[in-house]
Amino acid sequence: MSQTDYILGISAHFHDSAAALVQGDRIIAAAQEERFSRKKADWRFPDQAIQYCLSQLPEGASLDKVAYYENPALKVQRILETAREKLPSGARLWPQMVETFRNLSQLLPRQLEKVAGDTDRVIFVPHHRSHAASAFYPSPFENAAVLVLDGVGEYSTTTLWSGGPTGLHATGEIQFPHSLGLFYSAFTQYCGFKVNSGEYKLMGLAPFGTPEFRGKIRDELIDIGEDGSFTLNMDYFNFDRDLSTISPLFEMLFKQPHRHETAAITPLYMNMAASAQAVLEEVVLALAKTALDRSDSRNLCLAGGVALNCVANSRLRRDLDGLEGLWIQPAANDAGGALGAALEVARTQGGPRQKPAGDGMAGGFLGPEYCDAEIQGALDSTGLIYESVPDPADYAALVAAGLAAGEIVGHFHGRMEFGPRALGNRSILADPRGKDTLSRVNRSIKFREDWRPFAPIILADEAATYFEEPTDSPYMLLVADLKAAFRGPDGVGDARAQGHHTPMQLQNAVTSQFAAVTHVDFSARLQTIDPAAGARAGLILKAFHAITGCPMLMNTSFNVRGEPIICTPKDAIDCFLNTHLDLLAIGGYLVRKSAQPAWVRQKIGRTRFAAD
Numbered sequence: 001m002s003q004t005d006y007i008l009g010i011s012a013h014f015h016d017s018a019a020a021l022v023q024g025d026r027i028i029a030a031a032q033e034e035r036f037s038r039k040k041a042d043w044r045f046p047d048q049a050i051q052y053c054l055s056q057l058p059e060g061a062s063l064d065k066v067a068y069y070e071n072p073a074l075k076v077q078r079i080l081e082t083a084r085e086k087l088p089s090g091a092r093l094w095p096q097m098v099e100t101f102r103n104l105s106q107l108l109p110r111q112l113e114k115v116a117g118d119t120d121r122v123i124f125v126p127h128h129r130s131h132a133a134s135a136f137y138p139s140p141f142e143n144a145a146v147l148v149l150d151g152v153g154e155y156s157t158t159t160l161w162s163g164g165p166t167g168l169h170a171t172g173e174i175q176f177p178h179s180l181g182l183f184y185s186a187f188t189q190y191c192g193f194k195v196n197s198g199e200y201k202l203m204g205l206a207p208f209g210t211p212e213f214r215g216k217i218r219d220e221l222i223d224i225g226e227d228g229s230f231t232l233n234m235d236y237f238n239f240d241r242d243l244s245t246i247s248p249l250f251e252m253l254f255k256q257p258h259r260h261e262t263a264a265i266t267p268l269y270m271n272m273a274a275s276a277q278a279v280l281e282e283v284v285l286a287l288a289k290t291a292l293d294r295s296d297s298r299n300l301c302l303a304g305g306v307a308l309n310c311v312a313n314s315r316l317r318r319d320l321d322g323l324e325g326l327w328i329q330p331a332a333n334d335a336g337g338a339l340g341a342a343l344e345v346a347r348t349q350g351g352p353r354q355k356p357a358g359d360g361m362a363g364g365f366l367g368p369e370y371c372d373a374e375i376q377g378a379l380d381s382t383g384l385i386y387e388s389v390p391d392p393a394d395y396a397a398l399v400a401a402g403l404a405a406g407e408i409v410g411h412f413h414g415r416m417e418f419g420p421r422a423l424g425n426r427s428i429l430a431d432p433r434g435k436d437t438l439s440r441v442n443r444s445i446k447f448r449e450d451w452r453p454f455a456p457i458i459l460a461d462e463a464a465t466y467f468e469e470p471t472d473s474p475y476m477l478l479v480a481d482l483k484a485a486f487r488g489p490d491g492v493g494d495a496r497a498q499g500h501h502t503p504m505q506l507q508n509a510v511t512s513q514f515a516a517v518t519h520v521d522f523s524a525r526l527q528t529i530d531p532a533a534g535a536r537a538g539l540i541l542k543a544f545h546a547i548t549g550c551p552m553l554m555n556t557s558f559n560v561r562g563e564p565i566i567c568t569p570k571d572a573i574d575c576f577l578n579t580h581l582d583l584l585a586i587g588g589y590l591v592r593k594s595a596q597p598a599w600v601r602q603k604i605g606r607t608r609f610a611a612d
Contacts, residue, residue: 005064005350008053008115009342011130011334012045013072013103017337018418019049020366023058025137025354030366030418032335035567041197042564043112046338048097052368066116067324067345069337070127072104074154078176086241096243102527109547125341127153128304129168131332134340135303137347139327139358145171145295147288148305150333151181151196158287162295165352168344171294173563177240178231180283181306183222186237186245186277191269192259195245203309204452206277208503209270213254214278220253222279228286242253247428264552265451267501278313284312288320299325303340306552307332308420308475310525314478317470322465330364331419337417360370363533364423364475367416375412375587378569382577384600386591392539399542399585403431403553407582408445410558412572413536417565421476423527424457424537425571428581430516430554431544437516437554438507444580448561451503453525454554460540462530466514467526475571476527476555486513487522516554527555540585577603 006028009020020030026391029052036048054063079097107254112122131148146161146168157179160172178422183204185195193201221237224230236253259269288300300323302313307328317326329336353578357542379386389395403409409429417423428445430437432454442450442591455476463471465518496564500506503520505539512518531538535556545551558572559566560579569586576591577600584591593600 003345005340006057006061007067007346008050008052008063008064009067009069009130009338009340009345010046010112010115011069011338011341012111013043013100013108014334015041015043015336017043017046017049018331018338019046019053020339020342021053022339022346024350025356025360027138027339027343027360027362027366029053030331030339031368031416032418032564035367035416036460038564038571040564042560044134045108045192048098050115063116064121065345065349066112067341068112068122068124069107069130069341071110071124071154072522074126076101076104077472078155082176082240096300123345125344125448126156127158127337128156129344130337130340131163131329132163132168132340133161133344133347134331135301135307135327135329136161136168136354137340137343138329139296139299139301140358141299141301141327142354142355143295143297144299144301144325144327145288145291145297146301146303148304149180149284149287149302149306151185152176152179157181160287160291160294162297163301164296167347167353172290174229177234177237180230180280181304182237182239182245183232184280184306186239187272189245190250190254190258191273191466192261192263192265194261199305200308201449201452202273203277203311204519205265205270205273205503206311207270207274207519207523208451208506209267209274211275211278213275216253216291217275220588222283224283224286226286227290228283228288239339242456244440258352260315260479261590265503265600277563277594280306280309281312281315284309285315285319288323292320292322298322299327301327301329303332303336305333310477310479311523314470314480317478328475328477329358330361330421330477333420335419354432359474361418361475363535364417364421365415365535366418367427368567370587372588375569377587379586379589379591382573384573384591385595385597386589388589390534390588395585395590396536396539396543396586398590399540399583400547402583403429403504403540403544404430404547406434408441408580409583409585410572410576410581411537411540412558412566412569412584412586417569419475421527422555422565423474423476424529424535424555425560426567427457428558429457429537429540431548431550432514432516432552433537433550435515439504441554441556443523446556447579448560451507454517454556456514456523456552457527457529457537457541457555458552459538459545460530461547462483463526463528466552467524471526471528473526473528476525478526479523480526481524482512482514482518482524483520487518488512492520508549514552517552
């Protein structure tokens, strides 16, 4: 096997199923199944994502190997062992376990054989090795420590690696049930959010509170060693024997039941979120230090679902002594496992790793793209009124003018992003300076909780003017604090003194020159972009800067609550029709809501989606 061979990676049958196609170190295509099926976090075998990836093979080329992102036999073994150990208390998990056993032992082999054509061409890569490979091989580093943190793979929940020209070498491991990802998910459930979906909400809620329960959590729930190794007190957790992640003792410890998802968010839950976040950061920082100490490198790569916690990531950037380079896989969740499995097989069967030429993720733009003829066909089929703007400079100027006038823009262009963050090609954009923009987009476009923050996309060469370090954040995986010169008076303390305690009341009490993208603690989940890289969102931002003097825009994913990020022109049009978006910038066309007939305005808000 050589660097010219094509490897297809697959993740499936848990959550965030995906497919990826690589040739040696080169990533050709990658996409999550949810984008095609329109089922958020779709766990099913990624037939449509596979079909897309195979469509990117050069004419006459064929697959050489199919890599699956974990060892299903070991996973089944761990599930059965856990079930036996927890009898009879684990009886509620048996239906789920039986389905998992059937999927992995019976259904999966047939699915993989159908794709590969021959079972001998299927290779199983351990779950955490797949994550580690997804982090190290696309990174710009010749050598790096690698830290993988997630819920659980086969047995591993936390692994440390050293990466170099000959590949990845394990340097440490923590096994189930002691899991930092499941620890954080327990607090996600306790605060009323969905496990494996709402962890980012918990992170967003944390700045509203104070970590007053940090000591109690350290004393009762988790024992942390100096090297970051940890064990959970399983008396308080139920994820190894029940559908709930927390036991009744968990609620008794904090003297309050878990919050129902529709109930008000009280200061207790804000403080719980802040406390869980503080403990998570403490463990991550200690583990990262150990990973560096055990490697011959001062560079660090991260993957696994916990690596999507951008607040913890920034803590590493600021506080990890000796750290020189930090690179985080933008698809750090199980979707990225498909990519890592393919890259690992390509490396092991293709010889030593080639010297990296830079970031191998191509900006994360690895999904499908659509030509103007396809886009025009989709527009014509709906009867929408649109205008064609073929010149890129004119197009950027028109969109920027709309943004400067207060319009909310749905932007669709180029290849779809791989990973959970919209990075400009499938994004909703707005002027970040409007005081009402946050609530307007949350309520009338995203249909989600009105306190949830949005992220800024900023010109890379302007980021250091407006934000404290870290300011190099192309994948929206770090947070940075807005500099004091652009903040208004901090009214959070006064708001609390006046009896205001809801997240939205506290959010409204904080003022800044960029209210739509400034969180309650003046932090922002930053995305930096260089217009010279060619992405159209960068050109629009550059034009907006020229008009307004403001070098940033609000950027959020192009979707509504409970729905995956859009993929196709039809998805973009459907979202435009169902929301109060003012302008759809799609391909070479502009669709203005104000120019549409009355029936378009009557469709807004009719389609409802499940909570995310």
